[in-house]
Amino acid sequence: LGKSGPAAAAAEADPAHLPPNVPWWTQYLGDGVAARPYGLPSPHEAHVVRRNVEWLTATTESSVNFTPIQDLHGFVTPNGVCFERHHGGTTEVNPVDYRLMINGLVDTPKIFSMEDIFRFPVESRFYFLECAANTGMEWRGAQLNGVQFTHGMIHCVQYTGVPLRVILDQVGVKPNGTWLLAEGGDSSGMHRSVPLEKALDDAMLAFAMNGEMLRPENGYPLRLVLPGWEGNMWVKWIRRIEVGDQPWHTREETSKYTDLLANGKARFFTWEMDAKSVITGPCPEKPVLHKGVNQIKGLAWSGRGRIKEVHVSTDGGRNWMQARLPDPVLPKCLTCFNAEFEWNGEEVLLQSRAVDETGYVQPTMQALQEVRGVNSIYHNNSIQTWLVNKTGEVENVRLG
Amino acid sequence: LGKSGPAAAAAEADPAHLPPNVPWWTQYLGDGVAARPYGLPSPHEAHVVRRNVEWLTATTESSVNFTPIQDLHGFVTPNGVCFERHHGGTTEVNPVDYRLMINGLVDTPKIFSMEDIFRFPVESRFYFLECAANTGMEWRGAQLNGVQFTHGMIHCVQYTGVPLRVILDQVGVKPNGTWLLAEGGDSSGMHRSVPLEKALDDAMLAFAMNGEMLRPENGYPLRLVLPGWEGNMWVKWIRRIEVGDQPWHTREETSKYTDLLANGKARFFTWEMDAKSVITGPCPEKPVLHKGVNQIKGLAWSGRGRIKEVHVSTDGGRNWMQARLPDPVLPKCLTCFNAEFEWNGEEVLLQSRAVDETGYVQPTMQALQEVRGVNSIYHNNSIQTWLVNKTGEVENVRLG
Amino acid sequence: DDLEPGKQYDLGRAATAEEIAGWDIDVMPDGTGAPVGQGTPIEGEDIYLTQCASCHGEFGEGMDRYPVLFGGEDTLASHNPVKTPGSYWPYASTLFDYIHRAMPFGQAQTLTNDQVYALTAFLLYINFVLDDDAFVLSNENIGEIEMPNRDGFIPDDRPDAQPETVCMSDCDVGTEVIGRAAIIDVTPDGDGQPEGISLE
Amino acid sequence: DDLEPGKQYDLGRAATAEEIAGWDIDVMPDGTGAPVGQGTPIEGEDIYLTQCASCHGEFGEGMDRYPVLFGGEDTLASHNPVKTPGSYWPYASTLFDYIHRAMPFGQAQTLTNDQVYALTAFLLYINFVLDDDAFVLSNENIGEIEMPNRDGFIPDDRPDAQPETVCMSDCDVGTEVIGRAAIIDVTPDGDGQPEGISLE
């Protein structure tokens, strides 16, 4: 993987542009305000893109790409680089033709258009969305040498939409209605069972992310938001909600998204995302370029609420220090952490460990494997180790 | 202005796509994950763009365009549509060639590269940025018939950067240093005087917005952030900070950004943005399409801290109700408000009024004019009126 | 939040039974929702060979990285678990439901109900769930098929793997490097690499 | 915040005097920072006509919507205030500083110091601030020029325009429509419109 960011920054400056000289851009006019009605990043940031791993899947339509978290700052993910996970490609829906159907154990089955949806009261909230398979390729050992690939099935945006309970109030859930089926309008007909309790708690039907309408690849024009729960359940291009009295045990919650243990039994309905953190710099894509002071930066999150503490180690987990958690720290939202780190040119083993407000502590890979074995695929929230070698290069390693 | 959003939504749906029929997008595959390394909005959202007003300025390089706030949701502004204000066009800086110089009344004048900047501790915060001239074309009367043009010189993003006080600590401000000059690297050499107190309070040097590096039009690779203060001072492409013992009275703080009163005297150093709000739907671009329930949505903000209340009136300010302020409400950040509104087809005069945590109340235009006259250009934070006529069309009007 | 609970907004419209029928395609474990229809493994085999085998293989072995649909018996506790409808899936309803809504890949919802019953029966037959190749699978009996791994699932019992105390210094952990991603070299980096261990 | 106050990070490097000299171009009201040089209104006129008049007009009247640089005396309290260096600007230093850093528009920092002194002197001369067309404006005296509107500025005295109470019902306000943006029709809408009242 190209060491694009820091390597580029390490390139030689043109002396004509440095003081005392006055560079051309301080003399001549740039583009006017009519040049870019919808703007894009600087050409110097062309390396900040989603990437996919060809060998992971049979086709790109049923596949995943990864958020370039090594190049991001703060906890908002720009819409252009929010990772994608499709089971039938990016569904293209014209909002004029869009309809949401609600049926099943309800007093009045109903159909809503986007115009209807926009006339309900809304809320706007920041939530992380993590695929349950994030870090799933690392159960058996350190495999992918880049934080984009090991931890990039995550993003965090401000969603705006209608609380799901408000919509359910419009159809009247019958007393025996205890489960929902959420079903997508894509060609995989993506569908998941959701307990009514979650639907009435903090679920929402969102039409916007980071201020603008959802991107097509993230469910335009309407998707389900289930704060803190695995991304697969956040049904995109949602076309239908059915109320039932039992779960459906759909293909995505049986064949997939069940967690196989060492004894051959599998956990099902593993919805919550456990607390997790990762250092996004230094990381394999972002080597340490200088001796002396450096910043460790990273992201932490928990599906159970707020992050309370993040600990950082430079010696492979023997000794830990508290990282800074700059404001604001929001529940079920990515949380930034920082820690200073003096590098003297020796080998260093970097780790981070998140603790959430419930007291849950991000476990080591050994602790996870003891309970779960290595066949789980999903919910690998173990502590990640980066080895910084004497030249400052960073590698994904497994300790034991 | 094309009634693009709602008009498009009001278009006829294709029955082939509606239930019981199964639309093509539920049958066939969409684009795979390799299609868009950096994504863009749906083609159906092509109307959500920055727009400029040709007759406002002599050239597009010294000009402004406007954020399409009528089409946005939540308080985050997507980077692609953050309004632009340039005095010499969009300056294109290669970060490798970028340098920040700090000189003047300091112990050690210093030069920092972007690599240096990235090695300081950072913070990430949401702040609105409003041009002091926002709503400036409306002092004499209702002129522009669109909220994008009357109120669109504003945006709100999550900035990540280094607290300015940390950088100042590195050069050692001398005891007689009380003012800073912040100077841009653009061809207007944009420069403003900033009191040291603000610099040591919440000012930052930001390199990222909404998770990714600053956009070129917003100051890539480094800009000054002065929370709550007028946008002109948030120097973009900042190349130099000088510490002095008096303010500079630069062109931008004398010829411009001084507020002419009726008696011919002008206020200077009018930094803070007073509390303000506006209804972004319904608005001239977003007519009322249906009788019955509708949502009033809007944005409120204050340069002095948090928004405490927003009041909404449907009768031109005679009677007011409390609007909802969905969480989170952050200081010096845009704040969303909502209020339900039953429309029975009669003429309605919509207004909103913000109150901030200091108790400051957004004034009427009459109250402002009594103190300031109509020549002020800047700092028009008066209550905006939208007239909804019997067909649901919305017009910018002035009441008296 | 300060929204009035239960408030009626008079938005949207009632869905007709006909509209619902076109979209309400889900099938529950007990067969609830299964559309009227039927099919046998023998009928299914023909359809499978023309419409499915190109991806899933003539014997359900899965071409390339496409899903394997046959076998995997007794592998779940091994180092190479193979999860198929036969070895893993707890309910036959899921197979009908999924084929009906999503297969063939890229031509979803083009099969008739009878075709889907036949394909489901065929896949159950090659996985030894059905032993009669003329068994008539239908909406009447799909809720009664007993799947081999029906009892293979346990409810989520997390949180798990928690330390007894949160150690902050001199912690007793192994810090030897026992695996290195750079040596495996499966990371896409533009200069070629072997394939790694996928999720399937 | 929990950052250690005053912490030294050992980042960046000392700036040399030569480096600073190239970038430190600001001039303060008292003349601090003014580079060595000089010029007269007569010298300035020639430069102005070749380098500035195309935008600002031969007489500083401002072509099209480019800034007006002459006149405006006694207009500040009128309904059409004209803000020029003569009528509005409190300090001559600002004129030197701004021309030096930003003009000609699109060719910033291409003028010599002497040229900028001459242009500043010329603009002060046509605005009756200097009455001798051979006056030698220089770094020595630029901090001493007295500008007509020097006392025209007052410090920010906001917050202002506050109501005595926050009225919530039956408020005594005018609710007659006395102006309508749609009638003025200056809003860009793709179907043509007259120009509106700009900010300048």
Ligand SMILES: [Ca+2]
């Ligand atoms: Ca392959």
Ligand SMILES: [Ca+2]
């Ligand atoms: Ca013009």
Ligand SMILES: [Ca+2]
């Ligand atoms: Ca059903």
Ligand SMILES: [Ca+2]
């Ligand atoms: Ca390779």
Ligand SMILES: [Ca+2]
């Ligand atoms: Ca200076």
Ligand SMILES: [Ca+2]
């Ligand atoms: Ca027109």
Ligand SMILES: [Co+2]
């Ligand atoms: Co799970």
Ligand SMILES: [Co+2]
């Ligand atoms: Co001001």
